[in-house]
Amino acid sequence: MSARLSAGDPAVSFVRGQERYRGPKFALVDEVYATPDGEVERPVIHHPGAVAILAEPEPGLLLMVRQFRYSIRSWTLEIPAGTRVPGEAPEATAMRELEEESGYRAGRLSEIMRFHPAVGVSDEEMMLYRAEDLTPGTAAPDPGELVRRELVSLADLPGMLAAGQRFDAKTLIALALLGIPLRSGNG
Numbered sequence: 001m002s003a004r005l006s007a008g009d010p011a012v013s014f015v016r017g018q019e020r021y022r023g024p025k026f027a028l029v030d031e032v033y034a035t036p037d038g039e040v041e042r043p044v045i046h047h048p049g050a051v052a053i054l055a056e057p058e059p060g061l062l063l064m065v066r067q068f069r070y071s072i073r074s075w076t077l078e079i080p081a082g083t084r085v086p087g088e089a090p091e092a093t094a095m096r097e098l099e100e101e102s103g104y105r106a107g108r109l110s111e112i113m114r115f116h117p118a119v120g121v122s123d124e125e126m127m128l129y130r131a132e133d134l135t136p137g138t139a140a141p142d143p144g145e146l147v148r149r150e151l152v153s154l155a156d157l158p159g160m161l162a163a164g165q166r167f168d169a170k171t172l173i174a175l176a177l178l179g180i181p182l183r184s185g186n187g
Contacts, residue, residue: 011036017044025083026122047124051094052081052170054112054177055104055131061151062178063134064171065101068146076166077150079174081126094129100140102149107133112177117169126170128177154178 013034021028026047033040055063062079069076082097084090091109099105112128141147152160157180161167167175176182 015039026124043121045118045122045124047083047122048086049084049090049124050081050117050126051084051090051097052079052126052128052174053094053098053106053109053131054079054128054174055098055102055106055134057104057134057136057151060154062154062157063102063104063131064150064152065147066150067101067148069168072166074166076168076171077152077160078168078171081170090127091129094127094131098131099137100142101145101147103137103139104131104149105135105137106131107135115173128170128174154180158183 015032015034017029017031019027019029020043026045029044029046031042031044033042053063057063064077065080066075066077068074080098080101082093082101084093090111094109095106109129109131112130114125114127116122117124117126139147139149157175161175161181162183172182
């Protein structure tokens with residue numbers, strides 16, 4: 001039977017890790033931990049962190065991007081977001097990613113919240129910002145980043161969800177914060 005741990009229990013400690021992959025955006029490490037159940041090994045993705053941007057250029061319109069996601073071989077509708085460069089301030093990442101993906105520049109950013117989008121496999125922390133005082137411009141996505149800006153009516157989002165439009169987790173969190181009912185076509 002597995003031991004039950006309470007928050008802050010010091011009974012778990014890191015023993016060692018072996019890097020299996022290192023790329024420009026993350027590293028995959030097989031990590032070994034000492035636990036009350038003995039040593040356990042878990043693969044962990046170490047990530048420099050990411051940002052997501054909630055922006056309403058006009059009342060009732062949400063700035064989104066339609067993006068091809070290679071991992072699911074499909075297009076999604078998302079709020080602008082991106083991975084931090086190690087050592088880069090999260091606000092600088094948010095400004096850079098907002099402009100690269102959508103062309104918009106923000107006069108002001110304010111942090112809304114932080115969360116871990118995939119805590120079962122990754123240490124990535126995502127910071128959600130609200131962008132205000134927006135000025136439109138021309139997007140400049142990275143090569144291979146298939147993305148285009150879309151302005152979506154907040155009133156249309158419940159119907160899009162019900163019709164099965166694909167959204168990612170950070171976007172669903174942002175929609176929930178805006179009070180958009182989250183019902184998919186599957187339930």
